[in-house]
Structure formats: structure tokens, C-alpha cells
Amino acid sequence: MGYFPLFVDLKNKKCLIVGGGRIAYRKILALLDFEADITVVAPSVINDIAILKDRIYIQMEEYKEKDLEGAFLTIAATNNSDLNGKIASDCRTRNILVNTVDEIDRCDFLFPAYIKKGNISIGITTSGHSPLMAGYLKKEISENLPDYYEPLIDTLGSCREYVKNTVPEEDKRADIMKELVRIGLENKGCLTETDVQGVILKIVEEGSGK
Ligand SMILES: C[C@@]1(CC(=O)O)C2=NC(=C\c3[nH]c(c(CCC(=O)O)c3CC(=O)O)Cc3[nH]c(c(CC(=O)O)c3CCC(=O)O)/C=C3\N/C(=C\2)[C@@H](CCC(=O)O)[C@]3(C)CC(=O)O)/[C@H]1CCC(=O)O
Numbered sequence: 485m486g487y488f489p490l491f492v493d494l495k496n497k498k499c500l501i502v503g504g505g506r507i508a509y510r511k512i513l514a515l516l517d518f519e520a521d522i523t524v525v526a527p528s529v530i531n532d533i534a535i536l537k538d539r540i541y542i543q544m545e546e547y548k549e550k551d552l553e554g555a556f557l558t559i560a561a562t563n564n565s566d567l568n569g570k571i572a573s574d575c576r577t578r579n580i581l582v583n584t585v586d587e588i589d590r591c592d593f594l595f596p597a598y599i600k601k602g603n604i605s606i607g608i609t610t611s612g613h614s615p616l617m618a619g620y621l622k623k624e625i626s627e628n629l630p631d632y633y634e635p636l637i638d639t640l641g642s643c644r645e646y647v648k649n650t651v652p653e654e655d656k657r658a659d660i661m662k663e664l665v666r667i668g669l670e671n672k673g674c675l676t677e678t679d680v681q682g683v684i685l686k687i688v689e690e691g692s693g694k
């Protein structure tokens with residue numbers, strides 16, 4: 485089996501983290517990167533978590549089933565395996581997605597090693613076989629990702645909006661975008677207004693037999 489890389493919008497969605505140790509902290513940092521609304525429940529938290537108090541809710545209490553109310557997803561990140569198991573089954577009863585940090589069989593989803601550069605998100609998993617290799621792959625991919633990809637993707641996003649609004653035929657829009665990506669890559673990220681207008685004109689006219 486493998487894990488499907490679903491890209492989820494976490495902005496302002498309640499993510500509950502039970503446990504306040506080093507592993508919970510790593511998960512919090514990842515979720516903060518994607519603007520989640522984070523609640524931590526634990527009788528004690530490490531200082532790195534405590535200093536995030538202006539950005540996350542911290543409930544200094546033991547876990548209760550009631551804490552799951554309104555959660556979009558939950559992470560069972562305590563050092564008590566039985567408790568993590570109970571949190572996972574409480575979530576399953578309530579149809580809440582759960583990640584359990586000490587038992588892959590009790591995870592609905594895994595945390596990836598990820599690269600986030602502007603609108604680019606790359607997630608890597610080894611399906612639990614070697615988290616260290618996932619981190620190694622992340623480093624390798626990141627080092628080989630040209631810096632101009634990020635701004636080029638932003639430019640292509642604006643061009644795409646423009647093309648969607650001005651060219652009615654879907655097949656032509658796809659041909660135009662293909663050509664813009666080709667030029668953008670060839671020119672190492674540089675794509676001018678003249679390039680865009682030139683490509684649109686050429687492809688629209690080709691189809692009309694001019
Ligand atoms: C990717 C990353 C994301 C993150 O944590 O945010 C992540 N683990 C990372 C690091 C890491 N984790 C561990 C080590 C020590 C070395 C080692 O064990 O290899 C290191 C290395 C380090 O700390 O540097 C130990 C470990 N991990 C898990 C268990 C429990 C178990 O296996 O049962 C144990 C205790 C094992 C034991 O008891 O010995 C379980 C999981 N860890 C996952 C994710 C999920 C599968 C991901 C995948 O394989 O694709 C999964 C299944 C669940 C989950 O946590 O979502 C992050 C790298 C981020 C980066 O580099 O960017």
C-alpha cells in the first residue's frame with residue numbers, strides 16, 4: 485500500500501495536538517507554516533511551545549474526549565501509547581482525521597518531510613519506513629530546485645488567470661500555457677508581457693487559419 489499525497493487547506497481549521505513535548509513541537513511548527521488554528525492540550529509543555537502562546541491556544545490540562553469538539557484533525561503526540569491509542573479511537577468514532585506519533589497503524593495521515601517555497605509545496609513520505617530518508621530526500625530535492633521556479637510560478641499564475649478570462653477555447657488555453665512554461669523555463673524565469681501577448685496572438689491566430 486502507499487499513501488496518497490492529498491494537499492489540504494488548513495488555514496483557520498482547528499488542529500488539536502495532544503501532548504506538549506519535542507515531537508508535538510515539530511508538528512506545531514509544520515501546521516503553523518500552513519496557518520492552521522492550533523490548540524495544544526497537555527498538563528505540561530516544553531518552553532519552545534510555551535513561547536508560541538500568542539499564536540496557538542495552550543490548554544494546560546490532561547486530555548478529555550471533549551477536547552475533540554470542532555477539530556478538523558488531531559495529533560496524538562503524548563508519551564503514553566495507551567492514551568495515544570484511546571485518542572485515535574475517539575477520533576475514529578467522531579470521524580476526525582488522526583495522526584498518532586508512535587503507531588503508524590493508528591494514523592489516517594502521515595506528516596511528510598516537506599518543502600514550502602511560496603506556492604510550491606512538496607511533500608515526501610517513505611510510508612513510515614525511514615523518516616530520516618524522507619528528510620534526506622527533502623534536502624536533496626530542495627538543493628536542486630532552481631530559485632527562479634517560485635517567481636516563475638507566480639507569474640504563470642497571473643498569466644493563467646488572464647488567459648482564462650480572454651481565450652474562450654480550452655484547448656487553446658492549454659497550448660498557450662504550455663508555450664509560456666517553455667519560454668519561462670528557457671529564460672530562467674523571465675516571462676515578459678510581450679512574450680505573453682505574442683504567444684496568445686500566435687496560438688489564437690493559428691486556430692483561426694490566419
Ligand atoms: C517526516 C517527519 C515529519 C514530522 O515529524 O513532522 C516524520 N518523522 C520525522 C523525523 C523522525 N522521526 C523519527 C526519527 C528518528 C529516526 C528514525 O526512527 O528513523 C526522525 C529523525 C529526526 O528526528 O531527525 C522517529 C519516529 N517516527 C515515527 C515513529 C513511530 C513509529 O515508527 O512507530 C518514530 C519512533 C521510532 C522509534 O520508536 O524508534 C513515525 C512517523 N514519523 C513520520 C514523520 C511519519 C512517517 C514519515 C515517513 O516515513 O515518510 C510517522 C509514521 C507518523 C508521523 O509522525 O506523522 C520527520 C522528518 C522531517 C524532516 O526531516 O523534514
Ligand SMILES: NC(=O)c1ccc[n+]([C@@H]2O[C@H](COP(=O)([O-])OP(=O)(O)OC[C@H]3O[C@@H](n4cnc5c(N)ncnc54)[C@H](O)[C@@H]3O)[C@@H](O)[C@H]2O)c1
Binds near residue numbers: 506545562563584
Ligand atoms: N512521529 C515521530 O516523528 C516521532 C519521533 C520520535 C518519537 N516519537 C514518539 O513520540 C512520543 C512523544 O515524544 P516526545 O519527545 O514529544 O515526548 P515527551 O515526553 O517530551 O512529551 C510528552 C508530552 O505528552 C504529554 N502528556 C502526557 N500525558 C498526557 C495526558 N494525559 N494528556 C495530555 N498530554 C499528556 C506530556 O505533558 C508531554 O507534554 C514518543 O513517546 C515516541 O514514541 C515520534
